[in-house]
Amino acid sequence: MGNKPSGIGEVTRALVDHAPLLAPEHRFILIRNADHCEALSKADNVTEIPLHNPANGPGTLWFLPSIIDLDGVDLFHAPFNILPRGLTMKTVATVHDIMWLTHPKWCNPRPYGLIERHFYGHGINRALNEASAIATVSEATKQAIIEHRPHVAQRLHVTLSGVSRRFRKVAVDxxxxxxxxxxxxxxxxxxxxxxxxxxxxxxxxxxxxxxxxxxxxxxxxxxxxxxxxxxxxxxxxxxxxxxxxxxxxxxxxxxxxxxxxxxxxxxxxxxxxxxxxxxxxxxxxxxxxxxxxxxxxxxxxxxxxxxxxxxxxxxxxxxxxxxxxxxxxxxxxxxxxxxxxxEELSWESFARKNVEIYTKLLA
Missing domain, CATH: 3.40.50.2000 (Glycogen Phosphorylase B;)
Incomplete structure (x- = not known):
């Protein structure tokens, strides 16, 4: 998790804020972007590992188990569309959308988009093919994945995103x-x-x-x-x-x-x-x-x-x-x-649905 604001960042923040509290019987290891100097969580059951590689970067996608020690980890959750290579434990991948597979030019039509298309296509395909469970942030994304890859339907779970209570009506200067x-x-x-x-x-x-x-x-x-x-x-x-x-x-x-x-x-x-x-x-x-x-x-x-x-x-x-x-x-x-x-779009509810996936897989 880094400093760049994004929808994926909001999802990750919600997991960090709520999942350890909802599952105090589990130990959580958070892989934190090294540029983010402050601790992400104060929960007693959380340990943090700083990593200089970005979440959506080549080092994370292809070499993560070689970069950090994942021994003893029973479940790995990748909340950022791609699933790193070489993970031997059970895995959850949150796939926000599959535009890089279905409409890559909607994402980046420039020449550099060809490189991004290969990168994200590789990472998203691994998530769809190999993740023990696939979480989606909307029913719409779930249905889009089923249309694209019908055989993964049984591994799909909807964890509807929320909205932070920081967003509220304020006076305008x-x-x-x-x-x-x-x-x-x-x-x-x-x-x-x-x-x-x-x-x-x-x-x-x-x-x-x-x-x-x-x-x-x-x-x-x-x-x-x-x-x-x-x-x-x-x-x-x-x-x-x-x-x-x-x-x-x-x-x-x-x-x-x-x-x-x-x-x-x-x-x-x-x-x-x-x-x-x-x-x-x-x-x-x-x-x-x-x-x-x-x-x-x-x-x-x-x-x-x-x-x-x-x-x-x-x-x-x-x-x-x-x-x-x-x-x-x-x-x-x-x-x-x-x-x-x-009022119905709760980040705590989102995190709870993810914890339910963890519990099911670990059982």
Whole structure:
């Protein structure tokens, strides 16, 4: 576990926080990224081993048993899609999605993506073929795996992801919005997530431009973890005549993210595929109405609290955006439903389901 914020990081954090407490009869060994200097857990039944190799790196994938001493380990859980080679104990692999196997260009269309495709394809295939149990963070991912590899169905377990209680509605500081580039009293739509083709940020900009071509009082804020290739999005916004109303922030501090979720007219998350879709749950937990895709895991995560759209249909996205922006009663109902839905997305419940898998395998 390292310092880079991600959906996989949230899953790992939940296991670290809850699993040792839920299973005090077991001893847990946490392999910690050496760049993370502080201890991950204070539980009495936890030991930590610092490792300089990243979780999703070649050293971990191919040489982990040679790098650290795993003697005496009865079960190994890899919560990061790939399963390291050479493990002789029982194993659990959390497979968040299989896009690297089914739609690799959605993940990284650049030349370097060919290398990543080989790496992740190798690691995910080993997880599917060799893991004693395969955990998925949504029913949607489970079904996608079954369609791709029907013979692994008996080893699949759904451990639905949660949302941290850190995500909550907060007061918005106007100075924070000004720093992003928003004008005084300008409302905004929010899109959050790494810049990758499957996130469909082009569709978000096109839908925004169609919905609010004549609404200079509404802007689009795009929070992206990756910024390479952003020039294409800037050019798209320019061609659509909304360049001055589309603001790209890059990564932001957690407090800023809370304010953006809390202050947005809506979160627009028109992703083509997700293992879970953390921004959907995070936004709802902050009282933000959500517009998201009607495919993959998004309807499952939203649980009836969001407006669902065809992510490939610009008109459909625009229609939903106008509905939320122009119907305050609809937006209010969506906020209430969203908050209620996130109460059901518990990280403790997620960890408990994983501990149940451990117990079954160790028995």
């Amino acid at each position: 106007p100075a924070v919005l000004r720093d992003i580039g928003l004008k005084h009293d300008q409302n905004f739509i929010l899109t959050a997530g790494q810049f990758a083709p499957y996130k469909n940020h082009e569709g978000a900009i096109e839908g925004f431009a169609k919905a609010f071509a004549n609404r200079p009082d509404i802007a689009l804020v795009m929070v992206q973890r990756r910024t390479s290739g952003i020039d294409k999005l800037v050019e798209l916004a320019r061609r659509l005549g909304v360049e001055d109303r589309v603001h790209f922030t890059g990564p932001v501090e957690f407090d800023t993210l809370l304010q953006l979720y809390s202050g947005a007219l809506a979160l627009l998350h028109p992703s083509l595929c997700e293992g879970f879709g953390n921004p959907v749950a995070e936004a709802m937990a902050c009282g933000c109405p959500v517009i998201t895709s009607n495919v993959s895991a998004m309807p499952e995560v939203a649980g009836g609290a969001a407006l669902l759209v065809d992510p490939r249909a610009c008109d459909d996205i625009a229609r939903a955006l106008r509905q939320v922006a122009e119907d305050s009663q609809l937006a209010s109902r969506m906020r209430t439903k969203g908050l209620k839905r996130t």
